[in-house]
Amino acid sequence: MTVNAIQKEKCTGCGACVCVCVHRAISMEPDQEGFLYPVIDREKCTDCGLCLLKCPLSKAKPENRTEPEAFACYSRDRETQLNSTSGGVFTELAIAVLSDGGAAVGARYTENFAVEHAAIFSEEDIPLLRQSKYLQSDTQRIYAQVQEWLKKGLPVLFCGTPCQNAALRCFLRKEYDNLIRCDFICRGVASPKVFRKYLDMLESDYRAPVQSVQFKNKDAGWHRFGTRITFQNGGVYYGGRFQDPFMTGYLERNLFLRPSCHQCPFHCLQEGDITLGDFWGIEKIHPELDTDKGTSAVILNTSKGRAAFERIKPRLVWANCGTDEIRTENLCMERAAKAGRNRRKFFEEIDRRPFYELAEQYASPSKFHGFHPRTFLSGIKKILRGAQE
Ligand SMILES: Cc1cc2nc3c(=O)[nH]c(=O)nc-3n(C[C@H](O)[C@H](O)[C@H](O)COP(=O)(O)OP(=O)(O)OC[C@H]3O[C@@H](n4cnc5c(N)ncnc54)[C@H](O)[C@@H]3O)c2cc1C
Structure with a gap:
């Protein structure tokens, strides 16, 4: 079986199948979106079915539950x-x-x-x-x-x-x-690949590698849902829930779950x-x-x-x-998060466009008032272009 043969909507990427395979025939590999899926080595697989048997999706609910x-x-x-x-x-x-x-x-x-x-x-x-x-x-x-x-x-x-x-x-x-x-x-x-692209963007802006990442940083209050990222040269980035493009794509737009x-x-x-x-x-x-x-x-x-x-x-x-x-x-x-309407387009373009452009286009620019200097600049350019046309 190849990555493509897996039903992606069903596989959570938990990796239990890798662990149970006594023939070491399964490994996890990222797909184009950056999520890990099992890949089966046909040479080693004996079709014993243990991986499917142990897949949590095939198992009933947990037992011994008490009234919560x-x-x-x-x-x-x-x-x-x-x-x-x-x-x-x-x-x-x-x-x-x-x-x-x-x-x-x-x-x-x-x-x-x-x-x-x-x-x-x-x-x-x-x-x-x-x-x-x-x-x-x-x-x-x-x-x-x-x-x-x-x-x-x-x-x-x-x-x-x-x-x-x-x-x-x-x-x-x-x-x-x-x-x-x-x-x-x-x-x-969220997709590890998208997160890496987001960090690459920030590293290029701050001209240094990331040192630490903290989601829900509480300096400005827990309810603000701030993301704080520090850089090896002492730089510090802070973005609130509605300003930070990764958090907006993850929480508001469901772009890359x-x-x-x-x-x-x-x-x-x-x-x-x-x-x-x-x-x-x-x-x-x-x-x-x-x-x-x-x-x-x-x-x-x-x-x-x-x-x-x-x-x-x-x-x-x-x-x-x-x-x-x-x-x-x-x-x-109550219910699982619905896929954002631009999710497919986002991933179609992820390998050819920089993260800030994708975020600007698909992660609701109306909420990004000045979240990032590049977004701001490209916004100005668009307005000027519009004025010339
Ligand atoms: C991907 C994700 C989605 C979440 N969504 C919600 C939500 O919608 N609503 C809500 O109320 N709470 C959500 N939470 C849980 C919430 O953010 C806190 O983690 C939780 O309340 C525990 O907080 P804490 O202060 O006790 O511990 P913390 O110190 O925050 O501990 C977090 C624990 O989660 C583990 N953990 C962290 N990241 C991951 C990861 N990527 N995968 C697996 N384990 C991880 C850590 O190892 C640690 O054991 C989510 C957490 C994650 C990781």
Whole structure:
């Protein structure tokens, strides 16, 4: 089978098939849009069907779910709250498992600002995993490693998208008492290729390589949804939700989400023992919990999830709430994000046009008042051209 033979709307790129193939006949390769898909080496494949059997899409819902219990909360540790995407619950869960001598598994940036899943074993490495990276993470090697640690009795916290959590469940085939699976409310993952093009544009403008990327930077407030990028020469870029072209393309225009995210079957199943999210609308429900520095929504789906949350509760400022209160302003809990109407055109042109031009054309220029000097200049040029015609 080649990449083209895979039904792209169905494949989440979780990589479980790579892990289960005993013949090492499957590898993941990026397609033209930059998303990873399995490619089968026909020479090695014996048609045993194990990959299809273990594909999370073919498996039923997770078991052992209890009536969900929901909370609004944030970490009492100011540094944790400020440096996390929402209220820092992931960090608190990680601290607990690491203090038991276990492993925390999540997504980290590679040197080139792609994203991959990795494990940490000490508290000082938590910043590597902390914070949302809104692009697809490469998970192909992690499931087998997690299984190895679990079999040795190591406590493991696994955090990832709902589909990655489903992939781990299907790969393991059995419940482990020493595993806590944590997913998050997920609107979908963006193309790593598009993200790289966006960073290339900024690196050329700032004349230096990127040093750090932080989505939902809180300097100007969590509700601003700012992206802060620093450069090796000391340069700093900041773009608000409606100014930054990557965030607008990702959040507002749905230009470059993975095709399977538009029909995600996992988005409201609460795959994990614990489901995390941003508590949008918290200012209306529990205004006392809105410090504009990030409030988490937490949904506990299993007794294991409840026990893990009970343990970290003293380290949180928290209040009970209903899951419907979390849903009110988190629309992707209700339905998967619809593909933007310019998605196809965007990807048709991505290899021949610079990112800023595509963003200007397809990511709603009306909202980009002066987001980028090049957009501004090309806007002026267009007006002048129009005046001459
Ligand atoms: C792609 C994506 C889409 C999301 N969409 C929504 C949404 O629509 N609504 C909502 O309420 N919340 C969404 N979230 C979740 C939210 O942004 C926070 O991650 C969550 O609330 C946890 O915040 P925290 O402060 O507890 O922890 P943080 O410190 O922010 O921890 C984030 C955790 O997620 C893991 N992670 C980060 N990036 C990725 C990735 N690319 N793939 C897999 N795992 C990753 C990290 O390793 C870490 O374990 C999304 C997150 C991601 C990564």
